[in-house]
Amino acid sequence: xxxxxxxxxxxxxxxxxxxxxxxxxxxxxxxxxxxxxxxxxxxxxxxxxxxxxxxxxxxxxxxxxxxxxxxxxxxxxxxxxxxxxxxxxxxxxxxxxxxxxxxxxxxxxxxxxxxxxxxxxxxxxxxxxxxxxxxxxxxxxxxxxxxxxxxxxxxxxxxxxxxxxxxxxxxxxxxxxxxxxxxxxxxxxxxxxxxxxxxxxxxxxxxxxxxxxxxxxxxxxx
Amino acid sequence: xxxxxxxxxxxxxxxxxxxxxxxxxxxxxxxxxxxxxxxxxxxxxxxxxxxxxxxxxxxxxxxxxxxxxxxxxxxxxxxxxxxxxxxxxxxxxxxxxxxxxxxxxxxxxxxxxxxxxxxxxxxxxxxxxxxxxxxxxxxxxxxxxxxxxxxxxxxxxxxxxxxxxxxxxxxxxxxxxxxxxxxxxxxxxxxxxxxxxxxxxxxxxxxxxxxxxxxxxxxxxxxxxxxxxxxxxxxxxxxxxxxxxxxxxxxx
Ligand code: HEM
Ligand code: SF4
Ligand code: FES
Numbered sequence: 001x002x003x004x005x006x007x008x009x010x011x012x013x014x015x016x017x018x019x020x021x022x023x024x025x026x027x028x029x030x031x032x033x034x035x036x037x038x039x040x041x042x043x044x045x046x047x048x049x050x051x052x053x054x055x056x057x058x059x060x061x062x063x064x065x066x067x068x069x070x071x072x073x074x075x076x077x078x079x080x081x082x083x084x085x086x087x088x089x090x091x092x093x094x095x096x097x098x099x100x101x102x103x104x105x106x107x108x109x110x111x112x113x114x115x116x117x118x119x120x121x122x123x124x125x126x127x128x129x130x131x132x133x134x135x136x137x138x139x140x141x142x143x144x145x146x147x148x149x150x151x152x153x154x155x156x157x158x159x160x161x162x163x164x165x166x167x168x169x170x171x172x173x174x175x176x177x178x179x180x181x182x183x184x185x186x187x188x189x190x191x192x193x194x195x196x197x198x199x200x201x202x203x204x205x206x207x208x209x210x211x212x213x214x215x216x217x218x219x220x221x222x
Numbered sequence: 223x224x225x226x227x228x229x230x231x232x233x234x235x236x237x238x239x240x241x242x243x244x245x246x247x248x249x250x251x252x253x254x255x256x257x258x259x260x261x262x263x264x265x266x267x268x269x270x271x272x273x274x275x276x277x278x279x280x281x282x283x284x285x286x287x288x289x290x291x292x293x294x295x296x297x298x299x300x301x302x303x304x305x306x307x308x309x310x311x312x313x314x315x316x317x318x319x320x321x322x323x324x325x326x327x328x329x330x331x332x333x334x335x336x337x338x339x340x341x342x343x344x345x346x347x348x349x350x351x352x353x354x355x356x357x358x359x360x361x362x363x364x365x366x367x368x369x370x371x372x373x374x375x376x377x378x379x380x381x382x383x384x385x386x387x388x389x390x391x392x393x394x395x396x397x398x399x400x401x402x403x404x405x406x407x408x409x410x411x412x413x414x415x416x417x418x419x420x421x422x423x424x425x426x427x428x429x430x431x432x433x434x435x436x437x438x439x440x441x442x443x444x445x446x447x448x449x450x451x452x453x454x455x456x457x458x459x460x461x462x463x464x465x466x467x468x469x470x471x472x473x474x
Contacts (some may be wrong), residue, residue, distance in 0.1 A: 002412070003470065004470075007470040010430065010433055011399075011401075011429065011432070011433050011437075011438070011439035011440070012261065012274065012429055012439075012440075012463055012465075012466050012467070013470075014439055015439055015440060015463075016463070039458065045403060054319075054400070082328075082439055082441075083436065084422075085329050085439065086396070086397035086398075086399075086438040086439055088304065088331070089330060089331055089397055089398035089399070089437065089438035090329050090331065090396075090398045091329055091331050092329050093329070094295065094298065094326055094329055095232075095245065095326060096297055096298040096324045096326070097298045097397075097443070098297060098298030101303075101448070102299070102394055102443075102445040102448035103300055103443040103444050104443070105443040106340070107442065107443040107444070108396050108441070108443050108445075110441060169336070174442070177442075178441070178442040181442045181456070181459070181460055181463075182440070182442065182463060183463065183474050184460045184461070184463035184464035184467060186456070186457045186459075186460030186461075201356055210469075221248055
């Protein structure tokens, strides 16, 4: 097994791990976003609460929740490791850097965007995951939907969530197509399609998520 | 004379690897727009020599864009403001009269400064030595036509082989990564039948050497490809990833 750890500790291996965990998180976000979007059915959260109940009790989903946390922690650990490693490779900084001449700012800021995401995730998990999994406060009378209504009354929370979604959008705008390149998937036939799907995915997911706290705050859903 | 430039140059001066460097400011006047960037530095150096000062040390050899020696980081970009050219092929018509131009060496821990703008790029040689070769029998060369090669592969291998080892990719990368260079050197062999014999070990050996030299990892920003004077594509990096992963999982 030494060959495997050696490979995953190489510069290429670290990026392979980044890409695999990143794509896994991307697949999770589709489910998460799709389920939460049921709040827009305006059914008072009935469909949403049913979905949340299923996610909270189904043994397969509960197992996947552990895998999800493991994947997220691996992604964060590997991302921060890469970020810190890479920063050491240029001990004397350039006096003048014209970065926008050759690359997008968000592609150069994945570590920063990821760290913002991490801070957001801590707040987010405290709001809803902690509430539903680690306390006894979740009842028939006080559902996860009710909790969202309460949490999103605070304008500060809404702003934090929107900023979190903006960070996510930019992280994914680069991350989606970057993951395929890291996996070695660069092909004239497929790459343009991958890039398009990545852009659409990043915009749709982050905009849909951002619209949720905004909708609650302005009482646009019932 | 009309069309001639007066410029302010901020140039990095550093005595040797051990001492810390700093910027010095110089004025040059009457620079012809037809001069190359290196000829403009020659003008400055002639004056410095006449005044008894130490001329600016910089690397150069062919001055026609093929040797890869002329490493200068000009106004925040390797090889200056134009795409697809080396510093020796950059002409002063790309600058405006009265402009201040900042000139720095490639900055990377794997490319230590030797003096002023000269950096030590022998790390590249060691990456090639680690696996950038093929095994051939000695004796008469066999008939070239006896080895059929797909036209697309031949074209891609040739495009990868255009890398002149200048190091602009490392200089441009925020991680000082040498992925574009290394992937070009792997690809030019991996695409051809002659390269198959060492295919399983080449990528592993060259990537290991690249990491050992202290180059960074890839963030796929694409800055290397944009700044490479030879237009080397990051498709080569994806190929290197494939070569490396398949070697990792299939080699003994
Ligand atoms: C929570 C904190 C997070 C941190 C600290 C983080 C950090 C990073 C960093 C530093 C990179 C760039 C690595 C590099 O190119 O050198 C990266 C790439 C990536 N991240 Fe994240 N990230 C986080 C969350 C997420 C989430 C929630 C997702 C997806 C839903 C995600 C998806 C991706 C993808 C797809 C890549 C591209 C992988 C590649 O280039 O091969 N990340 N992340
Ligand atoms: S890949 Fe391009 S930029 Fe990098 S060393 Fe080769 S020619 Fe120079
Ligand atoms: S001096 Fe040879 S490429 Fe510029």
